[in-house]
């Protein structure tokens with residue numbers, strides 16, 4: 206079976222669901238993919254892992270027909286074409302379905318409307334036939350065991366259910382929903398631990414019925430528990446292809462990073478009396494803002510405090526209110542003893558507050574500016590005042606690129622040209638400077654690779670050792686356990702249970718954060 210000179214596709218019987226052969230793609234001088242090949246058997250769960258900038262997204266975009274490669278071939282269920290011939294229509298027709306990190310769902314619409322968005326709705330007598338639409342949607346949802354009614358509004362659904370809706374939308378319109386290849390780009394990055402297992406269980410069920418699954422993730426423990434085969438990309442090349450059973454998490458981390466990955470430094474676990482002696486950098490009293498109500502919270506110098514909670518509990522709202530990005534309705538926020546004006550981010554920055562928001566593309570980064578400008582964005586006035594401009598800026602930029610292992614063509618490269626994980630490293634590095642007294646982090650390592658994650662934890666802890674106070678919201682239990690001296694749970698906008706590092710465990714988080722959501726599962 207091969208591709209003819211004209212590039213026409215060849216069809217034949219095969220047990221392979223998806224095969225890519227010799228994929229290469231360069232962006233100017235950057236080699237994003239080089240001669241990458243791997244195959245996914247029908248019904249196999251195949252993980253595609255690699256460091257930030259290793260070429261995973263480029264590979265997915267080529268398969269989706271939205272990025273034209275320089276060379277290579279693609280085969281789906283026996284249909285083989287030159288990769289440069291793949292269009293979105295071909296990909297869909299051949300049976301490829303995609304779930305991107307941003308699920309692209311319309312929150313205010315129903316499940317059925319989301320499932321059939323972009324397609325002509327069934328009509329009867331010139332009007333939309335809603336009964337037929339909901340009926341068709343219910344059949345897809347039943348077939349995929351999603352356990353949700355097509356008439357529900359997406360905004361009311363829990364996170365794992367939303368991801369399954371995105372899966373259903375990727376597969377809709379196929380004759381056999383389980384016959385193609387499903388490609389998921391970090392489907393669990395935004396999910397809390399309990400939600401992850403529910404999603405993976407559903408995906409295992411689809412694989413058992415014949416679906417070939419390609420799954421991209423930076424959570425390596427999860428990869429080894431979920432996938433049967435693993436392809437590791439490094440610098441655009443396939444660095445290893447192994448069965449998951451033959452790998453330990455540590456070996457896989459080494460393959461991904463191309464080096465031994467140091468374990469994160471242990472949380473400080475300071476004695477209570479030592480904590481009491483440190484000054485509070487952040488003092489919040491009676492803060493009301495949106496869902497957040499009556500919030501009292503202190504974070505001391507040198508302390509890393511985790512904010513746990515379910516989606517919608519108000520973690521992001523609280524961080525945004527502290528930074529002034531959201532206008533608080535009541536209450537006071539003091540940083541280093543100074544009261545912050547509400548809704549005034551400049552005042553917060555002036556008091557030494559740094560903020561890494563969850564929505565990097567929308568709020569965290571200046572995508573159209575260069576790496577250097579992004580790194581220095583929090584400190585420009587200081588550099589300008591000192592008349593030190595380029596020399597010092599260049600040193601600081603080079604140091605940040607080195608310390609964070611940022612993969613970029615150079616300090617002038619536009620941020621939009623960097624991979625997602627490398628953008629995140631820049632956004633965090635920007636605030637890890639001497640001027641920051643309080644650092645607010647919202648899901649700081651989402652999309653960040655295993656090596657960089659360890660580096661970022663080490664840099665955050667080192668900043669805390671120097672006296673920075675850190676407040677970090679995370680849905681990732683491992684992150685809270687590895688990074689935090691203390692964890693505070695937000696429950697529907699109110700501060701609930703708290704535990705110090707010595708008391709913290711997976712079990713504690715499960716019962717204090719997720720217990721309630723598991724009980725509510727049937728409602729979604």
Ligand SMILES: Nc1ncnc2c1ncn2[C@@H]1O[C@H](COP(=O)(O)OP(=O)(O)OP(=O)(O)O)[C@@H](O)[C@H]1O
Nearest residue numbers: 232237257258259260261262263622623624625626
């Ligand atoms: N449009 C583009 N223009 C220039 N360079 C690009 C472009 N898209 C990707 N690249 C570069 O190609 C390389 C591979 O990027 P890609 O986004 O595929 O990596 P990735 O493995 O998905 O990373 P991450 O884990 O951070 O999402 C990176 O060096 C990136 O900077």
